[in-house]
Amino acid sequence: MEQHWTVQRVPAADDAEIVLHSTGSGPGIIVVHGGGVTIGIYRRLALRLADRFTVHLYNRRGRDDAAARAEPYDGEQDVDDLAALLAATGVGNVLGHSGGGFVALRAAARGLPIDRLALYDPAVQVNGLFPLDWVPAARAAAHAGDIARAMAITGAGLNTQSATSRLPLAVQVAICRLFLRTPIGRGMGELLPSTLDESALIQHHDSPPQQWAGVTAEVLLACGGSGPPYYRPINEALAGALPHARTLVVPRAGHDALNRAPQHLVDALAEFFTTPVTSERARS
DSSP, X not given: OOOOOEEEEEXXXXXXXXXXXXXXXXXXXXXXXXXXXXXXXXXXXXXXXXXXXXXXXXXXXXXXTSOOOOSSXXXXXXXXXXXXXXXHHOOOEEEEETHHHHHHHXXXXXXXXXXXXXXXXXXXXXXXOSOXXXXXXXXXXXXXXXXXXXXXXXXXHHOTTOGGGGSOHHHHHHHXXXXXXXXXXXXXXXXXXXXXXXHHHHHHTOBOGGGGTTOOSEEEEEEETTSOTTHHXXXXXXXXXXXXXXXXXXXXXXXXXXXXXXXXXXXXXXXXHHSOOOSHHHHO
């Protein structure tokens, strides 16, 4: 099936341009992608939602067709860019994945006009539940120019459920050196220093879940049943603090399920984004 895309250039708060790639028809959904990737891996998801929704993808700063990222990185520019897209499109539905989930949740906490917020494996640090003690070692390796080692440390730190993470580090580094020879690996390697900056920021925002209690959007906190095990308690803790939230464990799904877009996950997202809003924002 051929997929038709339109491209719109939206002015950002700093006068840069945000390039918005849109497809489909119906209510809009803005997708905030995770760290270490670009929008390319979400095109299958967009295709499978396009018969019911207009799906908007955009590259976050420092990636592909996006403008450069402000340094030092504090995440505020990510939230500002999402605010510009919400204003330009009038969309009230947001889907955040991994580090993009952290961006989207911060945007909702700031009071941006988000009616429905779906977060899949959100990289949000709550009471130390998200494992990030590996970040200093990975950043040191990246700073020294050893991207394969930095990638191996990152992979082992995040993918705690994987058998590969229990291999000797030297073996993991060798695997990453091979992976870096592939197009996907090269892209992830180039973005790894930025991903580590984002991870450090997430760690800096460690707090009890009540930090997010002011979010008024309807929130779906989803995680993969086959993915890293820490997302489930993180989602449960967030659901206990957010006033309009529920959790969903997606069977037979890993951290990359949004990229793979299995039908049962696509249908669950579609159901959430078509449910009438009952939050304080809608009532007001």
